[in-house]
Amino acid sequence: MECSAPTDRMTEFPSPExxxxxxxxxxxxxxxxxxxxxxxxPTVRRxxxxxxxxxxxIRLPSLMRWMQKPLASFIARRRAPLSLKKYAKIWTDRGxxxxxIMEDQAEALRKKLPKDWTVFIGMRYGQPSIAETxxxxxxxxxxxxxxxxxxxxxxxxxTGTTVDEVYRVLKKHALHMxxxxxxxxxxxxxxxxxxxxxxxDYAAKHKLTPGNSFLLFSAHGLPVSYVExxxxxxxxxxxxxxxxxxxxxxxxxRHNLAYQSRMGPAEWLKPELxxxxxxxxxxxxxxxxxxxxxxxxxxxxxxxxxxIEAGKLFDSLSGKLYVCPAMNDSKRFIDALHxxxxxxxxxxxxxxxxxxxLMEPDKPESPVDARLDRLVMIGISLxxxxxxGRGPQLAYSDPDGLxxxxxxxxxxxxxxxxxxxxxxxxxxxxxxTCFRFECYAWLESPQNGQSRECVVRGLRxxxxxxxxxxxxxxxxxxxxxxxxxxxxxTGLNSGLPGDKDLVEQFRTAFQTSEEAGTAGPHAQALxxxxxxMSDRVxxxxxxxxxxxxxxxxxxxxxxxxxxxxxxxMRHVVIGGSTTSRSILDSLYEQFAVKESAVxxxxxxxxxxxxxxxxxxxxRGRRLKVQNYDEAAIHAAIADADMVYYGxxxxxxxxxxxxxxxxxxxxxxxxxxxxxxxxxxxxxxxSMEDVYAWTADRLEAEVEAxxxxxxxxxxxxxxxxxxxxxxxxxxxxxxxxxxxxxCPERDEAGHPSCGRCGRSLAETAKRSTV
Numbered sequence: 001m002e003c004s005a006p007t008d009r010m011t012e013f014p015s016p017e018x019x020x021x022x023x024x025x026x027x028x029x030x031x032x033x034x035x036x037x038x039x040x041x042p043t044v045r046r047x048x049x050x051x052x053x054x055x056x057x058i059r060l061p062s063l064m065r066w067m068q069k070p071l072a073s074f075i076a077r078r079r080a081p082l083s084l085k086k087y088a089k090i091w092t093d094r095g096x097x098x099x100x101i102m103e104d105q106a107e108a109l110r111k112k113l114p115k116d117w118t119v120f121i122g123m124r125y126g127q128p129s130i131a132e133t134x135x136x137x138x139x140x141x142x143x144x145x146x147x148x149x150x151x152x153x154x155x156x157x158x159t160g161t162t163v164d165e166v167y168r169v170l171k172k173h174a175l176h177m178x179x180x181x182x183x184x185x186x187x188x189x190x191x192x193x194x195x196x197x198x199x200x201d202y203a204a205k206h207k208l209t210p211g212n213s214f215l216l217f218s219a220h221g222l223p224v225s226y227v228e229x230x231x232x233x234x235x236x237x238x239x240x241x242x243x244x245x246x247x248x249x250x251x252x253x254r255h256n257l258a259y260q261s262r263m264g265p266a267e268w269l270k271p272e273l274x275x276x277x278x279x280x281x282x283x284x285x286x287x288x289x290x291x292x293x294x295x296x297x298x299x300x301x302x303x304x305x306x307x308i309e310a311g312k313l314f315d316s317l318s319g320k321l322y323v324c325p326a327m328n329d330s331k332r333f334i335d336a337l338h339x340x341x342x343x344x345x346x347x348x349x350x351x352x353x354x355x356x357x358l359m360e361p362d363k364p365e366s367p368v369d370a371r372l373d374r375l376v377m378i379g380i381s382l383x384x385x386x387x388x389g390r391g392p393q394l395a396y397s398d399p400d401g402l403x404x405x406x407x408x409x410x411x412x413x414x415x416x417x418x419x420x421x422x423x424x425x426x427x428x429x430x431x432x433t434c435f436r437f438e439c440y441a442w443l444e445s446p447q448n449g450q451s452r453e454c455v456v457r458g459l460r461x462x463x464x465x466x467x468x469x470x471x472x473x474x475x476x477x478x479x480x481x482x483x484x485x486x487x488x489x490t491g492l493n494s495g496l497p498g499d500k501d502l503v504e505q506f507r508t509a510f511q512t513s514e515e516a517g518t519a520g521p522h523a524q525a526l527x528x529x530x531x532x533m534s535d536r537v538x539x540x541x542x543x544x545x546x547x548x549x550x551x552x553x554x555x556x557x558x559x560x561x562x563x564x565x566x567x568x569m570r571h572v573v574i575g576g577s578t579t580s581r582s583i584l585d586s587l588y589e590q591f592a593v594k595e596s597a598v599x600x601x602x603x604x605x606x607x608x609x610x611x612x613x614x615x616x617x618x619r620g621r622r623l624k625v626q627n628y629d630e631a632a633i634h635a636a637i638a639d640a641d642m643v644y645y646g647x648x649x650x651x652x653x654x655x656x657x658x659x660x661x662x663x664x665x666x667x668x669x670x671x672x673x674x675x676x677x678x679x680x681x682x683x684x685x686s687m688e689d690v691y692a693w694t695a696d697r698l699e700a701e702v703e704a705x706x707x708x709x710x711x712x713x714x715x716x717x718x719x720x721x722x723x724x725x726x727x728x729x730x731x732x733x734x735x736x737x738x739x740x741x742c743p744e745r746d747e748a749g750h751p752s753c754g755r756c757g758r759s760l761a762e763t764a765k766r767s768t769v
Contacts, residue, residue, distance in 0.1 A: 025116055025141060025142050025143055025144075026116055026118070026142065026143065026144045026145070027117065027118045027119070027120060027140070027142035027144070027145045027146070028109065028113070028117060028119045028145070028146050028148060028341050029120045029121075029122055029134075029146070029147045029148065029166075030102060030106055030109075030121050030122070030148050030150055031121075031122045031124060031130065031147065031148070031150060031166075032102055032121075032123060032124070032299075033051075033098075033123070033124050033125065033299075034047065034051065034098075034123035034124050034125035034126035035096040035098045035099055035123065036096065037096075037127050038095075039084065039087060039088055039091055040084070041081060041084055044083050044087065045077060045080035048075070048076035048079055048080060048083060049069075049073050050072075050125045050126065051072075051125040052071070052072035052076060053068055053069050054125070054157075054161055055068055056156050056157050056161040056164070057161070058071070058072070058264075059223075059225075059226070086300060086304045087300060087304075089303075089304050089308060090300065090303040090308075097298055097299065097303060098298070098299040098300070101297040101298060101326075101328050101329065103121065104328070105329045105334070105337070106119040107119075107329075108329045109337050112337075112338045113341070113342070118142065120136065120137060122134075124158075124162050124165060130162070130165050130169055131165075131169045134166070134169050134170065134173070134175055135173065135175070137175075137177070138175045138176075142177055143177060144177065144180075145179045146179075146180055146181075146182065146341050147162070147163070147166055147180070147181040147182070148337070148340065148341060149163065149182070149183065150296040150297065151294065152185055152186050152188075152191055152195075152236075152240060152293075152294065152296060153186045153219075153232075153233055153240060153293075153294055154183055154233065155222060155231055155233035156226070156231050157222065157226065157231075159183050163181050166179065166181070182340050182344065182345060184236075185340055185345045186236040186239060186240045187239055187240065187243060187345075187347045187348055187349075188336065188340060188345040188346055188347060188348075189347075189348050190332075190336030190337075190339045190340060190346065191336050191340070192240070192243050192244060192247065192348070193247075193332060194327055194330065194332035194333040194335070194336045195240075195244055195291075195293070196244050196247045196248050197332055197358065198324065198330055198333075199244070199291050200248055200358040200359055202322070202325070203289060203359065204359070206322055208287060208322060210250055210254040212286075212287055213287035213288065213289055213322070214254055214255070214256075214280055214285045214287070214288050215250055215254060215256075215288075215289050216255070216256055216257075216258055216273075216280070216289065216290050217237075217241050217255065217256070217257045217258070217290075218257075218258055218259070218260055218290050218291070218292050218293065218294075219237050219257065219258075219259055219260070219292075219294035220259070220260060220261050220295070221261050221263075221269050221272075222234070222259070222269050223264075223266045223267065223268055224266075224268060225266065225267070227269065234269060237257065237293065237294065240293060241255070241257055244291075246350070248357060248358050249357020249358060250359065252536070252539065253532045253535050253536045253539070254532070256276065257271075257293075258271050258275075258277075259271070259272060260272070260301060260306070261301055261305060273306075273310060274310065274313055277310060277313055277314050277319075277321075278317065278611070281317035281318065281319050282507065282611075282612070283507070283528065283531065284524055284527070284528060285528075286319050287320055287322065288314060288319060288320075288321055288322065289322045289324060290321060290324065292324070292326050295326045296328075297326050297327075298326045298328060299326075302323070302325075302326055306321075307323050311323070372478045372479055372731055374426065374442045374443045374444075374522070375440065375441075375442055375478055375481050375522070376440075376442075376452075376456055376459075376475065376477050377439070377440050377441075377474070377475070377477075377484060377485075378438070378459055378460050378463055378473060378474070379437055379439060379473070379474055380401070380402055380405055380406070380436065380437055380464065380471055380472065380473055380474065381397065381402070381435060381437075381474070381493070382397060382399060382435050382495065383396035383495075384396075384435075384492075384493050384495050385494075385495055385496075385497055385706055386492055386497060388493075389487065389492055389719070390726075391483050391484055391492070392483060392484050394474050394484075395472035395474055396472060397472050398469075398471075399696075400470055401468055401469060401470030401471040402437065402470075402471070403678060404468050404471075405437065405464050405465065405468050405471045406432060406437035407432065407437070408648045408678070409512075409577065409648040412430045412432055412512055412516075413512055413515060413516045414516075416428060416429070416512070416513055416516035416517075416518045417516050417517065418462075419441070419459075419462075420516065420518050423444060424443060424444050424455045424458075425441050425442070425444065425455075425459070425518075426443065426444045426520060427442040427518055427519060427520035427523045428441040428442070428513065428518045428523070429509050429510050429512065429513035429519065429523055429527075430512070430513070431506060432509065434675070434677045435494065435495055439463055440481065440485075440523070440526070442520070442522045442523065456475060460473060482526070483726070485530050486530060486533050486726050486729075487723075489502050489503060489506055489530045489534045490502075490537050490543065490722060491543075491546070492719070492722060492723065495699070495702065495703065496550050496553055496702050496706045497706060497709065497710065497719070498543065498546030498548060499548065499550050500548065500549050501549040501550050501551065501578070501582045502534075503531055503534055504578050504581065505578050506527060506531065507527070508577075508578045509527075510524070510527045533726070533729070537722055537726060540725065542714075542722075543718055543719075543721065543722035543725075546709065546718065548705070549582055549585070549586060550582070550702060551579065551582040551583045551585075551675070552590050553701070553702045553706070554673070554675075554693075554702050554705075555583070555586055555590075555591065556590070556705065557701035557702070557704065558673060558698075558701065565591075566587065566593055566642065567591055567592045567594070569641035570597050570639060571587060571593060571598045571599070571640060571641070571643075571644070572633075572636045572639075572640040572642070572644070573587075573599070573600050573601070573617075573644045573646060574602075574628060574633065574645050574647060575601070575602065575628075575646035575647035575648075576600075576602035576603060576613050576646075577647060578646075579646035580600070580602075580613075580644070580646030580647075581612060583646055583675075584598065584600065584616040584617055584618075584620070595617075595618045595619040595620045596619070596620070597620075598620035598621070599620060599622075599640070600613065600620055600621070600622050600623065601625060601632075601633055601636060602622070602623075602625070603628070604624075604626075628647060628649070628653040629658070634658060637654075637659070637670070638662040638663050640670070641668070641669075641670070642671050642673065643670065643671070643673070644672075644673045644674075644675070645673070645674040645675060645676050645680035645681070646676070647676055648676060648678070649676065649678065649680060650678050651678075652679055652681055653680050654672070654680060654681045654682070654684075655681065655683045655684070656683040656686055656690075657683075659684070665687070665688065665689035665690055666688065666689050669690065669691065670689070670691070671692075671693075672690065672691070672692040673692075673698065674693065674694050674695055675695055675698060677695045679695065
């Protein structure tokens, strides 16, 4: 038997393959609120019903939560047709703009991320749903998922419900993956840079600056009760805006925040967008930029509610609305999203001081501003508690002299129309209150010393009768007039220091000049600047702590003398003046009077004044009359406890005879508060159980209120801080080469006018120039 020889070779077996390297895939889920899939009522209704069924969106008491879905279905059925019309206005070839923009954002982000990353989109309500998208992610064996709710500012109604839904679906379907969420990025450096640069580029494209436009941030609204329960949305919004305007270089007094998309009867965050736009129009803001701060993608709220509806509203108010687009798929925002996904948020508290603002500040005015070069103020006023302070020196009139010399409100417009016919006056308005009567006028062209004095004398003679005793006329030019305006509107020249009613009175003065046709760009610029300065000095100094209104000060003293609280009484406010609006505001805001307990009686008012009256009276009763002594007014008084007169008439409109027989005042006394310095009532002191406060008595009450306020520790320091703030911003003196020449002199050495030769000595005695 032959055997094979032994060998050293071993049997060869195939070597095992090296283990396969496991792939580690990552995913990003971008989530937004949602949108209907198609333009038809059933689809829109289903979307709304799902949205409103979320208990974090509509919060019902625990005992009523069984009504959540039935209530949502009921509201959805009613709102679907209207919502369909809104969506139809913005629908595109790609369908819903929000869905299309989210797809663009996902594609741009996918290109920015490494190859092992996949980007998905999901909707909290509607399609593609979060549940559907998460199942797709699981099928692709994604190991690590980053969820990015596309809301810069956290709210339980947006980010909170998104995260809740993600984890609910993961648990329900037993989906296993590492999940992290980017829930807080309101102060992320990348996001803030992207939003700020987008806004700066948009403003530069349309040549908008703080000098010619107002910046309004708009955010989706939220019920106040949600914030009171701890929702951080409002706080994060204000922080985002602070950082954006700081980086932008936009002044603090030239921007604001408003809320939109209010739904239901509950109280929501204020101010509301449309109401804010109306207020800006009343302030003569012609250009407003809206930045949709809480929206990362354009949607129904930005495209229809802001672009279309708010745009129409502001256009009807003679303004122009500029709507900055949302960040959408802009390069800087995609870069910020990339960093947010890969590294997480990079919060900042404040910007590096070395960074320059993105927007160049407005160019400073020339040494002699045209507004001030031609400006003259001629007026009379009562002595104020603080005196002239660091402002121009003034001569003060007696109360009786002021009452006799000043024109009633209804005559001011006709006076201004007469001024309009004069070729030497370009613009003018009259500031007419119970404390002052001042005319601000702009000469038609820069006048030499002689012609200027002639025009001023003529204007002074039209304004005031030189024979009235106790009247001392002040005349201020240029920067001195400017300084006087700024001190006055901030309440430094007032009998009540810090009187906040002055701003509304100043606006009314300009509105009257607009109706008379004597308003113009110079007057508008001065009024806008004064209102801004008043707001800024209150915000930036301790002077802001002193902001009583004259009516509030008077009524707070009156209430101390009443047997009942004002909140428990019935009120009739007579007159459509600024004073009447201030009375209404005080009753509602400071004394908690119910709107149903108030009646406003007014005469014919149109345009802006009527809008202001409707706003002031709110849901109170309005009674329109032809005259203030009509029987309808007597009937209203018969049902009232308190009657206020805010009219400006020379003759009384209520006397004792008119009250006789209205009711038994012994059982229900009547209290009459008359703010009219000329007196709207007569003979009431002879009636039992009828108590009246005249304008003089109210002045004494306000004087006592002001005296108590001025006794507070630190009051002089507060005044000094406000004076310094205004002084630093006053226009520079006119350079010597541009000083106006001195007027000629008459034979006695007194200044005289080169045109008419009349001596100015007699007017110089009664006027401070």
